[in-house]
Amino acid sequence: MNKPIRTMSIVCMLLFVGLLLNSTLLQYVQAGDLNSRDDNKRVRDAEYSRKRGAIIAGGQAVAESVPVDDAYKYLRTYPQPFKYAHLTGYYSYTYGRDAVESTQNEILSGSDPRLFVNRVVDLIGNTQPKGGSVKLTVDPAAQDAAFAGLRALGKQAEGAVVALEPTTGKILAMVSNPTYNPEALSSHDFSKVQENRERLLAAENKPLLNRATQEIYPPGSTFKLVTAAAALESGQYRPDSLVKGGDSLDLPQTDNDLPNYATGICGTTKITLTQALAQSCNTSFGSIGMQLGDEALREQSEKFGFGDVYLDDLTRQAESRFPAGDVDDPLTAYSAIGQYEVAATPLQMAMVAAGIANGGTVMRPYLVDEVRAPDLSVLDKTNPEPFRDAMSSTTARDLTQMMVETVDNGTASPAAMPGIKVAGKTGTAQSQADRPNYAWFVSFAPADNPEVAVAVLVEDAGVANDLISGGGLAAPIAKSVMEAVMNK
Amino acid sequence: MSSLNPLNALPQGFTHRRRRGAELFLLLLSLVVGVGGYAAVGLGVEGEIPVNIIGYGVWLTALCLVSHVAVRYLAPYADPVLLPIVAALNGLGLAIIYRIDLANLAADDDANTFSSDQLIWMTLGVALFIGVLLVVRDHRRLQAFTYTSGFAAIVLLIMPLLPVIGVTRNGARIWINLLGFSFQPGEVAKVMLVIFFAGYLVLHRDALALAGRRVVGIDLPRGRDLGPILVMWLISLGVLVFQRDLGSSLLFFGLFLVMLYVATERPGWLVVGTTLFAGGAYAGFLLFSHVQARVDAWLNPFDPDVNSYQIVQGMYGMAWGGLIGRGLGQGDPTLIPFSYSDxxxxxxxxxxxxxxxxxxxxxYGLIVERALRTALVARDAFGKLIATGLGVVFALQVFVVIGGVTKLIPLTGLTTPFLSYGGSSLVANWFIVGLLLRISDQARRPLPDLAGDGDGADDGMDDSTQVVKL
Structure with missing residues (x-):
């Protein structure tokens, strides 16, 4: 019987080796991941007993911990709660963290490896370790303008604004409305927090949602910038190429015609590409789209970042999309004008504008400029990083000129500024019949030396459909944000 | 003499040393673990050494010394490593339970405490351990109780299902309440089953091993010999179905399979049995929501729809501990439900x-190793089978419970031997150690001098003619 006993001892040894390996996996290999999970109460309790670092925008704290006289020692406060809610996120004992509070948690809570030396010093000096602080790229003036602009449409107006610095990818402003007060979720009155959270989750207009990055919308005519870029890049078109105009485009394989926004704006038969963009002619871009084909449009949109995740500083970025698979000609025509299943985040459309502004190179967008140790020494500064080359610099220059024309003599005129060349494009996207159209505006300025690129989306401002247009609702907001950046 | 002993493969003339001094030394080390752990808990939680450290230390030391003296006189050749390991584990368990008691008391003055009960159970366990050494002077006598043990095991397994005394706790019906004490009869049934299987297999192993036919390279047993294995399969499925106790079901069946394999030396049994068990387990998974719930919690512990709070808290706790731990009293183990037992x-x-x-x-690995080593050197088939069975049941139980807690396999409710709070488990495990020491004492004892008879030692080795020391 000794042979099977020896076999069994090997089997038992394997079982125990399995246990040893698995506990190593749990306590060493996976420990970091497990410790950084939001619902991990141990780590949270340890965090709560430390002074958490501040989140800073333009020299002012937009999130900071203040000492309080209760079991948790520090309370997280948000000095400008509604305006920065979607950037800072909340810091809830029960529900974890969101946005920068979540992505930069290790620095803020002081557990980051870069703070190791500080922790050792604190340990030796027997002082409570503190968290480091995070400086955002946000320009408070631009953020103020964006917030004020959206709020001017109504407290519950649904929409989002994103402003980027084209040369770096810095997020200068990012606002989503309706918004919420992070303090309502970060309080130490947990039953109140639960109530607040349930109310926020139940609210139909989704105040917790960051519309700038976490939701995709049909971009409408602003997508014509992508189609135009694809057309110029194909080599078959120049800004003065004559393209199909007229009041409607006959769609093959269907009985449908694709009309323009209004009759008589796009000439009778042929117009230049520049005119087509300036007047936002569906007929022209529909036919260009069919001629280039869905593959070319998809490739061009992916060069701008469609179908990709590129923003690490906020949680749950949605991927913008261009419909996959073989799209037939009529649907390609709809796709070319940003309808059908094309959908983009406002951030994505701001990146389209910024890419054109930056000579064709799209920079990777980022929100965290610097992370600092508790003594305010800079631990790390984010370096701007090219994300994609979306087009040649010639194409970018041509397209910029076409967008300037759109502001000067076209649909985007509400964004015009005296003495400054502005490049812009409007969009009004139809969706289901039972909801208002989406009003879009993307722009950058100054056109010859861009400092800021903006995308504005107004999802629902409680306005009747015939009053909704990108130029009317969204352009004034974009204009005030651009002014706020340039006036500095 | 160059001939080898057919059963224990040791050269003739080799005698094991008693090594009782080594045992005493190791026992003192394990006392350092137990009493030191207790003191460290007090220092870590309250900043001072517990006031009752003297009484506690003296009591623990007394238990260790008494058991050591008992071994010295009752089983002088017994394995010297087992007792110290068991004492160390038990002492560590007591310290951890005490630590969790303190945390619970800090949260609520009227909280249940477990450490003093556990010390009483340990005392009973040690008493039973000495009792086993005292009463069972030769393990082969247990062979007479083969069917009694089998019957007792079945009665014990059925008891929790009976009305009045049976109790359902946390979804499993494995407890009985008698005279104000609650008890898990399954823990004792485990030992009874080992004795029953060993006795049964010693008698029937030839039939099971030799009769049968060969199918695709595997020796399959005869149909009629499949009877007992099917009965055992049904019993473990019954445990699974009626008591909702996944862990014990796996334990009993695994134990039976391994003992069958060891007795017959035919891996075919493992194939047949594993197939049966896999089939039964899969059917159980399909039929029973509580099995599905365990598998779900194992596969998707972080899915918010899955009830996996306990396993996730356990994983968080272990991750929070990292390589060297937070230190006794510095963590938050009470966040884990049943942090003092499972x-x-x-x-x-x-x-x-x-x-x-x-x-x-x-x-734990050392305990299993010592048990299997005892099985290897044991001179009789019955002793070999019991020692293997006890070793394997121990290995399986440790694997199932620690593997469950660390998310290697789905979680099933079993106690962690010697560490977990729980009287039945502790007492039964001390009983197991007593049996193992008894068998190893027999195995390591020098052979009675029969060489003078003239025609070789081999006759003397034969089970049936070996002198039974009473």
């Missing part, structure tokens, strides 16, 4: 780190 390994992982968990696993 999940005590997670509590150890949190406060003593990977280092502590590895030490515990290695100690």
């Amino acid at each position: 999940f005590i390994v997670a509590s150890i992982g949190e406060e003593l780190g990977l280092t502590g968990v590895m030490a515990v696993i290695v100690l």
Whole structure:
């Protein structure tokens, strides 16, 4: 019987080796991941007993911990709660963290490896370790303008604004409305927090949602910038190429015609590409789209970042999309004008504008400029990083000129500024019949030396459909944000 | 003499040393673990050494010394490593339970405490251990109780299902309440089953081993010999179905399979049995929501729709402990439900780190190794089978419970031997150690001098003619 006993001892040894390996996996290999999970109460309790670092925008704290006289020692406060809610996120004992509070948690809570030396010093000096602080790229003036602009449409107006610095990818402003007060979720009155959270989750207009990055919308005519870029890049078109105009485009394989926004704006038969963009002619871009084909449009949109995740500083970025698979000609025509299943985040459309502004190179967008140790020494500064080359610099220059024309003599005129060349494009996207159209505006300025690129989306401002247009609702907001950046 | 003994493969003339001094030394080390752990808990939680450290230390030391003296006189050749390991594990368990008591008391003055009960159970366990050494002077006598043990095991397994005394706790019906004490009869049934299987297999192993036919390279047993294995399969499925106790079901069936394999030396049994078990387990998964719930919690612990709070808290605790642990009293083990019993390994992982968990696993591994070594050197088939059975049941139980807690396999409710709070488990495990020491004493004892008879030692080796020392 000794042979099977020896076999069994090997089997038992394997079982125990399995246990040893698995506990190593749990306590060493996976420990970091497990410790950084939001619902991990141990780590949270340890965090709560430390002074958490501040989140800073333009020299002012937009999130900071203040000492309080209760079991948790520090309370997280948000000095400008509604305006920065979607950037800072909340810091809830029960529900974890969101946005920068979540992505930069290790620095803020002081557990980051870069703070190791500080922790050792604190340990030796027997002082409570503190968290480091995070400086955002946000320009408070631009953020103020964006917030004020959206709020001017109504407290519950649904929409989002994103402003980027084209040369770096810095997020200068990012606002989503309706918004919420992070303090309502970060309080130490947990039953109140639960109530607040349930109310926020139940609210139909989704105040917790960051519309700038976490939701995709049909971009409408602003997508014509992508189609135009694809057309110029194909080599078959120049800004003065004559393209199909007229009041409607006959769609093959269907009985449908694709009309323009209004009759008589796009000439009778042929117009230049520049005119087509300036007047936002569906007929022209529909036919260009069919001629280039869905593959070319998809490739061009992916060069701008469609179908990709590129923003690490906020949680749950949605991927913008261009419909996959073989799209037939009529649907390609709809796709070319940003309808059908094309959908983009406002951030994505701001990146389209910024890419054109930056000579064709799209920079990777980022929100965290610097992370600092508790003594305010800079631990790390984010370096701007090219994300994609979306087009040649010639194409970018041509397209910029076409967008300037759109502001000067076209649909985007509400964004015009005296003495400054502005490049812009409007969009009004139809969706289901039972909801208002989406009003879009993307722009950058100054056109010859861009400092800021903006995308504005107004999802629902409680306005009747015939009053909704990108130029009317969204352009004034974009204009005030651009002014706020340039006036500095 | 160059001939080898057919059963224990040791050269003739080799005698094991008693090594009782080594045992005493190791026991003192394990006392350092137990009493030191207790003191460290007091220092870590309250900043001072517990006031009752003297009484506690004296009591623990007395238990160790008494059991050592008992072994010295009743089983002088017994394995010297087993008792110290068991004492160390039990002492560590007591310290951890005491630590969790303190945390519970800090949260609520009227909280249930477990450490003093556990010390009483340990005392009973040691008493039973000495009792086993005292009463069972030769393990082969147990062979007479083969069917009695089998019957007792079945009665014990059925008891929790009876009305009045049976109690359902946390979904499993494995407890009985008698005279105000609650007891898990399954723990004792485990030992009874080992004795029953050993006795049964010693008698029937030839039939099971030799009759049968060969199918695709595997020796399959005869149909009629499949009877007992099917009965056992049904019993473990019954445990699974009626008591909702996944862990014990796996334990009993695994134990039976291994013993069958060892007795017959035919791997075919393992194939047949594993197939049966896999089929039964899969059917159980399909039929029973509580089995599905366990598998779900194992596969998707972080899915918000899955009820996996306990396993996730255990994982968090162990991750929080990291390599060297937070230190006794510095963690938060009370966040884990049942941190003092099923999940005590997670509590150890949190406060003593990977280092502590590895030490515990290695100690368990050593127990199994000593048991199987005893089986190898045992001179009779019955002793070999019991020692193998006890070793394997131990290995399986440790694997199932620690593997469950660390998410290697789905979680099933079993106690962690010697560490977990729980009287039935502790007493039954001390009983197991008593039996193992008895068998190893027999196995390591020098052979009675029969060489003078003239025609070789081999006759003397034969089970049937060996002198039974009474």
